[in-house]
Amino acid sequence: MSYKVKEIYYTLQGEGAQAGRAAIFCRFTGCNLWSGREEDRDQAICKFCDTDFFGMDGVYGGKYSVKQFIAVIQKLWPQGSSEPPYLVFTGGEPALQLDQSLLNELHRSGMIAAIETNGTLDLPDGLDWICVSPKANTVLNIVSGDELKLVFPQEQAEPTLYESLNFDHFYLQPMDGVDVKYNTDQAIQYCKAHPKWKLSVQTHKFLQIP
Numbered sequence: 001m002s003y004k005v006k007e008i009y010y011t012l013q014g015e016g017a018q019a020g021r022a023a024i025f026c027r028f029t030g031c032n033l034w035s036g037r038e039e040d041r042d043q044a045i046c047k048f049c050d051t052d053f054f055g056m057d058g059v060y061g062g063k064y065s066v067k068q069f070i071a072v073i074q075k076l077w078p079q080g081s082s083e084p085p086y087l088v089f090t091g092g093e094p095a096l097q098l099d100q101s102l103l104n105e106l107h108r109s110g111m112i113a114a115i116e117t118n119g120t121l122d123l124p125d126g127l128d129w130i131c132v133s134p135k136a137n138t139v140l141n142i143v144s145g146d147e148l149k150l151v152f153p154q155e156q157a158e159p160t161l162y163e164s165l166n167f168d169h170f171y172l173q174p175m176d177g178v179d180v181k182y183n184t185d186q187a188i189q190y191c192k193a194h195p196k197w198k199l200s201v202q203t204h205k206f207l208q209i210p
Contacts, residue, residue, distance in 0.1 A: 005029065005064055005069075006061050009025055015149070023088045031096070073111065100125065103126060117130070136155060159194065
């Protein structure tokens with residue numbers, strides 16, 4: 001089994017419940033809600049995605065075996081750290097590629113594995129942190145986990161559709177773009193009116209953390 005990776009990089013988590021935590025991000029290629037090509041944007045299920053997950057041309061991009069993947073993670077994590085490597089699998093949609101074999105080997109190597117997923121596909125057992133980011137016009141297959149992070153606002157993906165699900169944390173994240181200030185104001189007001197929800201902002205963008 002080989003894994004197609006857009007990029008792997010060491011940074012700080014910029015959003016949600018783990019904001020500020022040192023992490024290695026592995027961005028897999030591919031998604032089940034959009035091809036990643038701009039010419040296909042009108043036909044995409046999720047039309048607002050601003051992430052480049054097409055191809056394998058990013059930093060440490062390429063095809064990896066399990067052994068090669070673990071070697072890269074060990075290289076990127078600070079040498080001599082007493083903290084185990086913390087990985088965040090993202091995409092695209094990482095559930096298209098992340099499997100039980102890779103997850104088991106990561107755990108055997110003493111690593112912590114988190115995922116950021118749209119929640120429409122099955123996940124391997126034993127993930128250490130599950131963050132689901134629902135998208136409108138999809139059916140959630142993953143209805144429990146650590147964190148639900150809803151990009152807001154989305155027509156036909158109102159917060160009330162998700163607040164009864166079994167997650168420890170519920171976040172609204174203002175949709176980026178030309179209306180980000182308005183969306184942020186609306187998210188703030190919603191969180192104030194509905195205290196179950198907390199505000200998530202993409203700190204890595206305004207702090208310019210790669």
